[in-house]
Amino acid sequence: MKLLVVCLGNICRSPLAEGxxxxxxxxxxxxDRVEVDSAGTGGWHAGEPPDRRAIACARRHGVDIGGQRARQLRADDFHEFDWLLCADAGNLRDARRLAPDGLEERAVLLLDWSGISPAGEVPDPYHGSEDHFEEVWRLVDAAAQAVVARLSRPAGTGIIGP
Known part of the structure; x- marks a missing residue:
């Protein structure tokens, strides 16, 4: 299984969620069975590390995301990844616009797909404080725990494939 986390610039929410x-x-x-990556719908930060506040937030939780580099979402990602887990409705809309015909449904909301919150969105902390980054961490870590639980269920018990 291959998962791609998607946000706007791939420097705050999606690197935290990937981590x-x-x-x-x-x-x-x-x-050994699930791979994770992240991307942004925009390419403004391509090649850059995550926002320093995101790196510090993840580090406080024992996770190193400093080696990640931002990249822009590509149409090929819909062929390479089973699920594109989008941070918010705008990212979902933009990702689906880029999707090759018939693959739009691979793009879903992260919090919804994980079972944390139907139609839930991860707020963008970019213009916020450390507290906003901590709020994002709480959401994406809860989603990560739920994803592990979802993907650990025995076959035939509700895991949705591509």
Missing amino acids: ALRARIGASPLS
Whole structure:
């Protein structure tokens, strides 16, 4: 299974979610069966590391995201990844616009797909404080735990495939 977390610029929410998912999946029996990456719908920050506040937030929770580099979402990602887990409705809309015909439904809301919050969105902390980054961490870490639980269910018990 391959998961791609998507936000706007790939420097705040999606790197935090990628880090949380990697940590939770890495500590689970899924570690050799699930891959995680992230991307942004915009390319403004391509090649850059995550926002320094996101790096510091993840570090406070024992997760190193400093080696990640931003990249822009590509249409090919819909072929490469099973699920594109979008931070908010705007990211979802933009991702689906880029999707090749018939693959739009691979893009979903992260909090909804994980079972944390139907139609839930991860707020963008970019213009906020450390507290906003901590709020995002709480959401994406809860989603990561729920993703591990979802993907750990035995076959035939509700795991939705692409």
